[in-house]
Amino acid sequence: MPKLRMTGRGLWITLLIVPPMAFVALFIVYPILLAFAYAFFDWQGLRRGDFVWLENFHTVLFVEPYRSWTLNAFKNNVIVFFALMVLQNGLGFLLAYALWREMPGARFHRIAVFLPVVLSTIIVAYLFKLFYHPLFGVINISLRSIGMGWLAQPWLGQGNTALWGLIAAQAWHMVGFPTLVFLAGMQRIPGEILDAVRMETESEWVKITKIVWPLVAPSATIVFTLLFVGAFNWFELPYIMAGLDGSPFGSTDVLGLYFYRTAFGNVSAGQQDFGLGSALAVLIFIFIAIFATTLTIRLRRREIQL
Amino acid sequence: MAQLSLRNIRKSFKSVQVLHGIDLDINEREFVVFVGPSGCGKSTLLRLIAGLDPITEGEFHLNGRLMNGVAPSRRGIAMVFQSYALYPHMDVYENMAFGARLMGLTPQEVEARIAEAARMLQLTPLLKRRPRELSGGQRQRVAIGRALVRKPDLFLLDEPLSNLDAALRSEVRLEIARLHQQLGATMIYVTHDQVEAMTLADRIVVMNQGRIEQVGSPRELYERPANTFVATFIGSPRMTLIPVTHAGEQLTLEGAGSVAPGQLPASPDGRLTLGVRPDALAITRATDGDEGFAASVIYTEYLGDNAYVYARLGDGTQVSVRTGPDVQFAADEAVTVSVRPGGAHFFSAEDGKRLVA
Ligand SMILES: Nc1ncnc2c1ncn2[C@@H]1O[C@H](COP(=O)(O)OP(=O)(O)OP(=O)(O)O)[C@@H](O)[C@H]1O
Numbered sequence: 001m002p003k004l005r006m007t008g009r010g011l012w013i014t015l016l017i018v019p020p021m022a023f024v025a026l027f028i029v030y031p032i033l034l035a036f037a038y039a040f041f042d043w044q045g046l047r048r049g050d051f052v053w054l055e056n057f058h059t060v061l062f063v064e065p066y067r068s069w070t071l072n073a074f075k076n077n078v079i080v081f082f083a084l085m086v087l088q089n090g091l092g093f094l095l096a097y098a099l100w101r102e103m104p105g106a107r108f109h110r111i112a113v114f115l116p117v118v119l120s121t122i123i124v125a126y127l128f129k130l131f132y133h134p135l136f137g138v139i140n141i142s143l144r145s146i147g148m149g150w151l152a153q154p155w156l157g158q159g160n161t162a163l164w165g166l167i168a169a170q171a172w173h174m175v176g177f178p179t180l181v182f183l184a185g186m187q188r189i190p191g192e193i194l195d196a197v198r199m200e201t202e203s204e205w206v207k208i209t210k211i212v213w214p215l216v217a218p219s220a221t222i223v224f225t226l227l228f229v230g231a232f233n234w235f236e237l238p239y240i241m242a243g244l245d246g247s248p249f250g251s252t253d254v255l256g257l258y259f260y261r262t263a264f265g266n267v268s269a270g271q272q273d274f275g276l277g278s279a280l281a282v283l284i285f286i287f288i289a290i291f292a293t294t295l296t297i298r299l300r301r302r303e304i305q306l
Numbered sequence: 307m308a309q310l311s312l313r314n315i316r317k318s319f320k321s322v323q324v325l326h327g328i329d330l331d332i333n334e335r336e337f338v339v340f341v342g343p344s345g346c347g348k349s350t351l352l353r354l355i356a357g358l359d360p361i362t363e364g365e366f367h368l369n370g371r372l373m374n375g376v377a378p379s380r381r382g383i384a385m386v387f388q389s390y391a392l393y394p395h396m397d398v399y400e401n402m403a404f405g406a407r408l409m410g411l412t413p414q415e416v417e418a419r420i421a422e423a424a425r426m427l428q429l430t431p432l433l434k435r436r437p438r439e440l441s442g443g444q445r446q447r448v449a450i451g452r453a454l455v456r457k458p459d460l461f462l463l464d465e466p467l468s469n470l471d472a473a474l475r476s477e478v479r480l481e482i483a484r485l486h487q488q489l490g491a492t493m494i495y496v497t498h499d500q501v502e503a504m505t506l507a508d509r510i511v512v513m514n515q516g517r518i519e520q521v522g523s524p525r526e527l528y529e530r531p532a533n534t535f536v537a538t539f540i541g542s543p544r545m546t547l548i549p550v551t552h553a554g555e556q557l558t559l560e561g562a563g564s565v566a567p568g569q570l571p572a573s574p575d576g577r578l579t580l581g582v583r584p585d586a587l588a589i590t591r592a593t594d595g596d597e598g599f600a601a602s603v604i605y606t607e608y609l610g611d612n613a614y615v616y617a618r619l620g621d622g623t624q625v626s627v628r629t630g631p632d633v634q635f636a637a638d639e640a641v642t643v644s645v646r647p648g649g650a651h652f653f654s655a656e657d658g659k660r661l662v663a
């Protein structure tokens with residue numbers, strides 16, 4: 001009898017586990033392996049050519065103009081990562097702290113802060129494109145109307161502001177996510193611990209840096225790691241707002257766009273190269289995997305059991 | 307050392323009023339215990355004194371300075387919380403050093419104070435441990451140590467022993483009493499355990515439903531309770547309250563006989579509440595013509611050196627009587643309960659206030 005029940009149970013487990021596992025294998029593991037394999041071949045369009053060992057990797061890393069393109073896109077990703085670290089996670093932490101301490105209007109703001117997160121990237125991207133419009137954009141119009149018209153400029157049309165324009169849009173879109181995660185972390189801190197700190201200091205700075213921040217470390221691990229992965233996989237928002245070339249002049253080019261362009265070609269230049277694209281994809285994947293793992297392990301170490 | 311004065315303190319959360327005008331003076335070096343049933347506002351009052359919650363109405367002076375609106379960290383008060391509230395990411399040393407450093411002490415001074423506190427509380431071998439790696443009693447001592455290193459004028463302790471087992475509780479209780487003697491600081495201690503209150507306090511503040519019922523030394527509260535609430539709250543088993551009518555020297559309980567416990571207070575309509583503690587009652591097997599109340603035994607609680615007999619009076623009132631350990635009564639046995647001379651308390655039948663004979 002117990003044996004029969006076990007098989008029934010086992011059957012259930014199998015039924016529940018096999019479909020998702022198959023799904024993951026088919027749509028995630030298989031493509032990754034395929035990209036690995038593709039990266040070692042020479043490609044003529046969609047036709048596979050010779051096995052060329054590491055030549056594709058060598059090309060994207062060391063042969064001009066790919067070398068400059070790779071470096072430029074990577075540099076931009078690094079900027080995006082650090083900028084979002086401050087704008088999105090830093091701001092998210094402060095917002096969470098304000099919401100947690102029940103500053104006036106906390107209930108309304110809790111919703112307001114999280115609302116953009118549920119918007120689709122397409123909407124956010126078009127919205128901000130409109131905001132940044134040189135003539136009709138709300139930003140330039142506002143600047144002119146308060147007599148600061150000299151500050152009005154084509155935000156997305158010039159190399160030194162375009163990337164920051166995208167970063168601001170991204171930060172606005174996603175700031176609610178770290179806020180929510182940090183807020184959940186803060187709500188786990190027992191109230192009496194906060195009271196105990198209040199008996200010893202009234203400095204918000206000390207409370208934040210010495211007590212709250214160390215105690216929300218588990219939230220920080222999640223948020224940092226996800227931001228890292230997101231920043232180096234960044235694609236949709238720059239694609240919609242700046243186009244596949246990372247215009248103007250590659251100033252908003254990031255690895256995601258660059259990889260897509262290389263592998264599948266773009267409208268202006270029809271050339272496409274699966275081999276180089278796959279090599280790029282593999283490099284990005286390895287980079288993210290190694291860094292994300294190290295980051296997680298190191299952050300885990302400073303986590304504290306409440 | 308600190309001297310406190312609370313004047314007509316009220317506290318409301320939104321529209322609910324929790325404290326209804328508290329007046330209280332606490333002297334230097336005094337050990338004051340707040341007791342009262344759950345939800346009566348003890349913690350709330352303590353938090354107002356600490357400054358953790360704002361005072362809705364009334365004035366609180368500490369050493370002559372008005373404290374309303376002063377930040378908790380600037381009041382020279384240290385608090386020990388029920389859950390200990392140790393910082394989980396700091397070791398014992400850091401837990402104690404954190405507040406001391408924030409006071410602007412030199413590193414040498416911080417070091418010296420921690421060494422002293424650790425020695426007093428036997429924490430020296432534990433200084434490098436995290437709170438998670440400590441037992442409940444050890445955590446409690448760290449929480450006290452953390453308060454100690456700040457050398458505050460006033461210690462507030464909110465049910466500091468309630469998370470400890472019985473044996474540890476009496477041990478730490480002793481430690482706190484010793485600390486109070488050694489430090490000479492003012493201490494306010496919240497508990498709903500009357501044994502803690504009786505053993506520790508110089509003065510006890512009995513609270514009920516956001517009001518102070520009585521303030522006094524343990525002996526005063528026990529011997530001269532101001533009303534029926536205090537009378538039944540202090541002492542275990544509880545004092546029995548018997549509604550009686552009053553004629554001449556005799557107090558009569560409807561359908562159960564009468565007693566003559568000596569001098570009686572005046573009562574306008576001849577009604578009184580008679581209060582007697584278990585040790586002021588005597589119990590005998592019923593015989594005709596007895597002086598006393600007729601009762602029937604419910605059960606006997608044997609405690610080794612003595613015993614308590616619980617019995618039901620004619621009108622249904624339950625009394626507890628302390629007897630020697632050898633008495634034996636069967637359940638439902640008819641008995642006579644009499645009051646020992648001088649052992650009776652009298653309260654007004656209307657408002658429960660104490661009446662003096
Ligand atoms: N933050 C709050 N908001 C609303 N009501 C509160 C708040 N804190 C306490 N109260 C109410 O105030 C009353 C007194 O609470 P308090 O915590 O002071 O009781 P207590 O005497 O400490 O009880 P216990 O012995 O159970 O700790 C309770 O009725 C409680 O519901």
Ligand SMILES: [Mg+2]
Nearest residue numbers: 348349350464
């Ligand atoms: Mg309480």
